[in-house]
Amino acid sequence: MSVRSLGAYLATLAMGAAAVLGLAQPASAAGGNYVALGDSYSSGVGAGSYTSESGDCLRSTKAYPQLWANANAPSSFRFVACSGATTSSVASGQLGALSSSTTLVSVTAGGNDVGFADVMQTCVLQSQATCVSRVNTAVSQMQSTLPGRLDSLYTGIRSRSPQAHVVVLGYPRFYKLSGSCIAGLTETERGAINNASDVLNGVLAKRAANAGFTFSSVVDEFTGHELCSGDAWLHSVTLPVTNSYHPKAIGQSGGYLPALRSVA
Template sequence: MRRSRLSVYLGSILLAVVTAFTGAAAAHASQQAAVGGYVALGDSYSSGVGAGSYISSSGDCKRSTKAYPYLWQAANSPSSFDFTACSGARTDEVLASQLGPLSSSTGLVSLSVGGNDAGFADVMTTCVLQSESTCLSRINTARAYVTSTLPGKLNNVYSAIRNRAPNAKVVVLGYPRFYKLGATCVGLSENKRAAINDAADLLNSTTAQRVNAHGFTFADVRSPFTGHEICSGNSWLHSVNWTNIGESYHPKAAGQSGGYLPAFNNAV
């Protein structure tokens, strides 16, 4: 009996030590990344479309103070912070207009890109407004693009980032699954929702492969978003927003702080 209590006591101490060490290690990693400048690149999922509180000077890029890059820099105070992510950005736009702040002194880079290249907005519009067969056909076209063309586009972006910021930790964030399946939900059919989720999985796996090939870190947001998809009853994602159509199918502020920020923290 005494031995059992001693084992429990020692186990508790060990758990506390491990927890403290893990927390300290994570804080140290963030501090190291903060020593150099932080540059936040990418599309609307990084700029914070859907989260509100947009920075007026960002114009149509809709950079939000509630987006994960802004939240991370506020908590970690990097030596410099450049927020160039922009709503609607494709890989070519990232290459053409977002990489300027990168340099050998950059310590941390974040990025989400690829969804717009694959025609995400058109896929969702087609699936909301048209028949199931038309929706599935459009998804198959997007899947073919992700498999055949997107890897080369991602390679171009990742190579350019590494060339400009040779010393940076580069974290590429993925996309959530949009729908909870098996739930009663007004709107898209179960087949449409499942096909959209499968396409998101393909986009994530394709991105992760290229990320790993370049020695970067892939931050998968699907786990923290589980239970918070559209149709879940506690969604961190906007469904169709007819008053502000551009926010449709983008993370709310809760999705940025509860989904994207923890995934980014864990990757850093």
């Protein structure tokens, strides 16, 4: 074998090994054209450092989409996630960022469709029975009306970006049960909220799979960092109130970013 042939052979082996072992490829090759859709968990509410152009959407430079783009240098990056977004407002107001050349899409949506903010406000301000009843109403909505709304959104994403790898990210469990909290919600309320998060993630995973999308849970990443864990990556009730029950900057970089990176 000639020196040139040997060099080509070794290069081929090295490329094959990189593919098998999942070694890092050039960032530009990995990134392509990335669009980040979704609600406050994607815009980065709670992480601070909001961009002036984003206004009330509160897009943060510390949010996982921006962090992923910084690390991977995609050839184009559109960050259009917005605080308060529902499946319908993502569909009507954000999908214009997609195109046939989009290669990667990330999205969080569904929590606001079932009244996430109202659930948490009810549980903080009212009785245990009222809290559990409100959580159960949200769970019922997750199982009845939300699947159809997700299907509609996912169909819209696919129609506008037919070649894209679409990653649907879930939501964390909020509480470590039997944890360090000595005040606030009861264990019954915390357990009901955690269960609702599990149900929501299950619905998201199923609808994503049906659409041919990839679901990436963040539950494992946030385990040990829930509220009442002693090392929470989530805000509890706080001022400004918009930060409440949203990931801190460390929750974006240590929770959501690895969840995206593991599948993107």
